Amino acid sequence: MSVSDKTAIVTGAGSKRGIGRATAHTLAAAGWNIAILDLDEGSAKDAAQEIAEQHGVQAVGIGCDVTDEASVESALAALDGSAPPVGALVNNAGITSPTPFLEVSGEEWDRIFAVNVRGAYNITRRVAPGMAERGFGRIVFLSSVSAERGGGVFGGVAYSAAKAAQLGFTRALARELGPNGVTVNAVAPGLIDTDITGGALEGERKQELVAGIPVGRNGRVADVADLITYLCREETGYITGATYDVNGGSHIH
Template sequence: MFDLTNRVALVTGAGSKNGMGMATAVGLAECHCNVVIADLDIEGAQRNAAVLESMGVESMAVKVDVTDRASIDAMVQSVIDRFGKIDILVNIAGMTQPIRTIDLTYEQFDKMLRVNLLSVFSVTQAVLPHMIEKQYGRIINMSSVSAKRGGGVFGGAHYSASKAGILGFAKNLAREVVTDHITVNNICPGLIGTDFRRSATGLSDEDERKLWEDVPLKRPGTAREVAAAIVFLASDEAAFITGEEIDVNGGAHID
């Protein structure tokens, strides 16, 4: 199961060393998938692409700003020029910002929607014609438990709104492209031990530990545990699953 030989995946937000994007890229490469690493951070993307090459798959690093349509179009064209197709798209690039609604500015809300939600629309729309042409595709978006129950200390209402918007977008798109053999699904992680949230919140180790105590499993999730769910949804075996989300949260939210 989960043999992705000759498949090509594009993973946005995969340029950081310990994030879910890189963990996903590694998981896909372990299934023999060729993986394009796209990120604002081109040095990080290049470092991660070199790691994948050392695993024996083809990889490529591309600089992209997912809020900029010209940059997105250039990214997609460079992948098509190199590989001729995109079978799997994983939309992971995103930001968070812990802030109370009373203090939130219109500009902050607008930026959050552009980075986390409109980016998913723009990247997906740029990739879709190539999937429709091949009559095959797997699209997996990074939502969050915050989409379903509010974000707590790690994200404001604008973060939760952006991640909830992804779920609605994906469910609608899933219906549109199901007969093109393209599936569209989402991942909703809970607290995951990446560098992302710590840098956004400036929490101490002790504060972090208190948060894990609220998770029934009493620990943060790992990026690899999230990647495993993404690799499953990217597989041929997941062909009959679309418009769904998988919660990866240690029991913190069950619906």
């Protein structure tokens, strides 16, 4: 059994400077075939083409709205016929919101939970049975330091609550799927230089944020992608239900 005969799904990996795309590249370099599911079908296909060319693996990009069960169903149906069985799932698709709690609308609250929590449910619920049946699976959730320290970086209460929900999801699912050879872990990045944080990482604001990070810099997407790829290895079968912090020491607990 080797990862070269399995597919890793990475959701929300269309963005050129995001953690998702970096993770897809790093998984491909480790021999995984890749399926990129993104709301923006064009960027999903672009990422898949780039990965196939650079790493010589099978890569497919599919437009998918993770919040919509029918969209997830059709994306995975397209995948079923065209790629090896799914061995890993990286629940990376997410949206943030800095809105203060006293101003957040019910609609915005629901939208944050729809993408971060319900979206992860929709796709995990669909791929987990196959993993359990085949006796091998690696599921990784992209949570956030906001879930652990209670916001305060970019995310407000809605975001922190949704990312904390992912941690409970991770732990309970790890218990349930462990006997089937499926591990479930979470990664909680701190300040990572991506398109989401890009604008905020300038000038004084950047100096202020970096001043609170013991290693003296903001994180890079590779810092997170390498860890996710490690958690997806066949050899990493005795780590499950864990949350890994990737924050340069800005939050130590």
